[in-house]
Amino acid sequence: MQFLDKIESPKDLKKLTNVELTKLAEEIRQEMIDVVSVNGGHLASNLGVVELTIALHRAFESPKDKIIWDVGHQSYVHKLLTNRKESFKTLRQFGGLAGFPKREESIHDCFDTGHSSTSISAALGFAKARDIKNENYHVVAVIGDGAMSAGMAYEALNHAGNTESNLIVVLNDNEMFISPNVGAMSSYLNKIRTAPMYDKKKKEIEILLKKIPAIGPSVAKAVEKAKDGIKYFLVPGMLFEELGLTYLGPINGHDIPSLEKVFKQAKLKKGPVLVHVVTCKGKGYEPAKQSPDIFHGVGPFSKETGELIKKDSPPTYTQIFGQTICELALKDDSIVAVTAAMGSGTGLDDFGKLFPQRFFDVGIAEQHAVTFAAALAIAGLKPIVSMYSTFYQRAYDQVLHDICLQNANVVLAVDRAGIVGEDGPTHHGIFDISFFRAIPNLTLMAPKDENELKHMIYSAFTYKQPVAVRYPRSIGIGVPIDETPVVIEKGKAELLRQGKDITLIGYGPVVYMCLQAAQELENKGIDAGVINLRFINPLDHELILNEAMKSGKIVTVEDHILNGGVGSAILELLESHAARNIEVERIGYEDYVEHGSIPQLYEAYGITPQKIIESAEKLVRKKARERLLSGQE
Numbered sequence: 282m283q284f285l286d287k288i289e290s291p292k293d294l295k296k297l298t299n300v301e302l303t304k305l306a307e308e309i310r311q312e313m314i315d316v317v318s319v320n321g322g323h324l325a326s327n328l329g330v331v332e333l334t335i336a337l338h339r340a341f342e343s344p345k346d347k348i349i350w351d352v353g354h355q356s357y358v359h360k361l362l363t364n365r366k367e368s369f370k371t372l373r374q375f376g377g378l379a380g381f382p383k384r385e386e387s388i389h390d391c392f393d394t395g396h397s398s399t400s401i402s403a404a405l406g407f408a409k410a411r412d413i414k415n416e417n418y419h420v421v422a423v424i425g426d427g428a429m430s431a432g433m434a435y436e437a438l439n440h441a442g443n444t445e446s447n448l449i450v451v452l453n454d455n456e457m458f459i460s461p462n463v464g465a466m467s468s469y470l471n472k473i474r475t476a477p478m479y480d481k482k483k484k485e486i487e488i489l490l491k492k493i494p495a496i497g498p499s500v501a502k503a504v505e506k507a508k509d510g511i512k513y514f515l516v517p518g519m520l521f522e523e524l525g526l527t528y529l530g531p532i533n534g535h536d537i538p539s540l541e542k543v544f545k546q547a548k549l550k551k552g553p554v555l556v557h558v559v560t561c562k563g564k565g566y567e568p569a570k571q572s573p574d575i576f577h578g579v580g581p582f583s584k585e586t587g588e589l590i591k592k593d594s595p596p597t598y599t600q601i602f603g604q605t606i607c608e609l610a611l612k613d614d615s616i617v618a619v620t621a622a623m624g625s626g627t628g629l630d631d632f633g634k635l636f637p638q639r640f641f642d643v644g645i646a647e648q649h650a651v652t653f654a655a656a657l658a659i660a661g662l663k664p665i666v667s668m669y670s671t672f673y674q675r676a677y678d679q680v681l682h683d684i685c686l687q688n689a690n691v692v693l694a695v696d697r698a699g700i701v702g703e704d705g706p707t708h709h710g711i712f713d714i715s716f717f718r719a720i721p722n723l724t725l726m727a728p729k730d731e732n733e734l735k736h737m738i739y740s741a742f743t744y745k746q747p748v749a750v751r752y753p754r755s756i757g758i759g760v761p762i763d764e765t766p767v768v769i770e771k772g773k774a775e776l777l778r779q780g781k782d783i784t785l786i787g788y789g790p791v792v793y794m795c796l797q798a799a800q801e802l803e804n805k806g807i808d809a810g811v812i813n814l815r816f817i818n819p820l821d822h823e824l825i826l827n828e829a830m831k832s833g834k835i836v837t838v839e840d841h842i843l844n845g846g847v848g849s850a851i852l853e854l855l856e857s858h859a860a861r862n863i864e865v866e867r868i869g870y871e872d873y874v875e876h877g878s879i880p881q882l883y884e885a886y887g888i889t890p891q892k893i894i895e896s897a898e899k900l901v902r903k904k905a906r907e908r909l910l911s912g913q914e
């Protein structure tokens with residue numbers, strides 16, 4: 282790579298001519314295609330910001346100036362330009378570069394991101410800190426038109442527009458979220474995307490408006506109002522100006538000299554500035570340009586054809602969810618589905634096509650999605666909200682306050698529960714049990730396999746109360762799928778195997794790890810029982826206590842943080858039944874989990890049959906020693 286190899290730090294960019302910069306952009310695209318075609322990753326978004334990132338690093342001085350990448354999935358170019366090109370091949374791999382900005386990875390990553398729409402708030406925080414400490418640097422938030430749909434972005438704009446602090450918001454407008462964009466803000470941006478650059482036009486409009494004569498005070502007032510109205514129609518970005526930001530744009534986001542020019546202009550303005558940059562998602566690689574949604578977050582693919590490398594495998598939980606909800610909705614027209622910019626990720630694409638009137642993609646607006654669904658339910662429909670576990674974190678109050686406190690009949694499909702692999706700590710769904718378990722009225726379920734998922738989704742609609750069903754990102758176990766779903770009795774766990782020496786308790790697919798461990802323990806002379814919990818709330822007190830009393834020892838296993846997880850719930854249950862002599866070992870995560878493939882992470886963090894066996898043996902040995910010492914044997 283003739284030019285990329287020369288870039289040790291962003292400063293080196295300033296030595297290149299325009300022609301060389303164009304060649305550098307080509308090399309960066311090639312490098313990203315090479316690496317992402319093997320490791321998977323967020324290709325289309327990164328292809329779209331190559332020139333934008335180069336121009337930002339020429340116009341600003343990172344790390345002194347702070348550049349905050351919203352979501353951060355588009356930070357690959359930034360990583361390549363900030364001394365990480367040698368390690369770029371390890372992108373998203375266990376122990377390698379993260380797929381998102383990470384402060385501990387580089388001084389050029391000034392703020393960790395992963396969840397959408399945090400950048401303007403963070404940028405304003407930096408700007409205020411700078412002002413209070415009398416420091417001198419620029420702060421830039423780079424936010425996509427998708428991320429601009431979330432409430433947090435408006436909360437931050439509302440605050441920013443009312444301050445004097447210098448701050449630059451770069452709106453990267455590519456007409457796409459993961460799927461084509463939705464919502465009124467997107468329609469607004471669509472309208473102004475092709476308008477001529479504001480600054481030049483603004484002057485012409487001001488001159489034109491000044492020519493309108495004033496005739497007496499009252500008429501003058503009306504004329505002023507009319508002028509504002511005319512300006513509103515003629516000036517692109519007026520909405521942002523009204524919010525107190527200076528609007529610059531729209532700018533072609535693939536023209537480095539124009540971008541640099543506008544950034545230099547923005548640096549000179551006082552107060553908050555919004556630079557509207559228009560880019561093309563997937564630029565420079567035809568398959569990604571044609572299908573930016575598929576290449577938004579993509580697995581390994583053939584560089585030559587753009588075809589995804591698919592293995593013969595069972596359907597994913599998400600696919601079974603998508604099929605089930607379509608089957609149910611065909612028979613029941615009160616079922617409606619809500620998602621927050623994750624239609625394809627949550628398997629609702631087919632639902633959207635079959636029932637367009639009953640499908641709502643509300644944009645990146647998890648809080649709104651949940652409250653909206655609460656009212657749909659209270660008004661007599663049967664809404665299912667489908668989002669990733671990690672994004673429900675955004676909507677906790679809405680689940681608690683709007684759905685559960687009112688006991689609204691909403692089903693929450695909690696996709697990507699458990700670790701998700703290469704996207705890492707910002708995206709692992711390992712907290713939902715802890716935060717949902719605390720909420721009264723919320724039934725909380727987890728299927729051990731994809732067939733049980735079908736029955737659980739069906740059952741959830743029959744309980745007539747708030748229900749959350751959590752299931753993982755992975756492919757299913759490969760079990761046959763029953764044609765007709767049946768109702769699972771609420772709160773009933775499943776005893777998969779009797780055992781007198783120890784009881785293994787799991788939920789979700791780790792139940793199969795428990796079964797494997799039980800089999801291997803049998804070979805070692807330990808008789809282990811296995812409970813598939815199915816319900817985390819309410820717990821099956823009777824079955825758990827019965828089995829625990831028999832064996833006196835429990836190992837709980839969960840693809841979840843230990844704090845407040847099911848292991849904790851079982852300890853609480855034993856405590857409240859004064860069953861304190863039962864020994865419990867809990868397996869789960871003790872901390873945030875890094876990025877890497879799911880099998881690697883399971884191995885590294887000890888979610889394995891081997892770990893279950895070790896924990897079981899430890900407990901059995903401990904009890905035997907105690908018995909020996911107390912003279913019972």
Ligand SMILES: Cc1ncc(C[n+]2csc(CCOP(=O)(O)OP(=O)(O)O)c2C)c(N)n1
Pocket residue numbers: 326352354355395396397424425426427428429453455457458459562577621622623645647672675
């Ligand atoms: C709170 C939250 N919800 C959902 C997501 C999933 N997500 C990641 S990127 C993305 C689309 C972002 O669109 P945009 O900001 O326009 O960026 P682009 O990829 O188009 O450049 C979504 C929905 C997220 N990261 N955070």
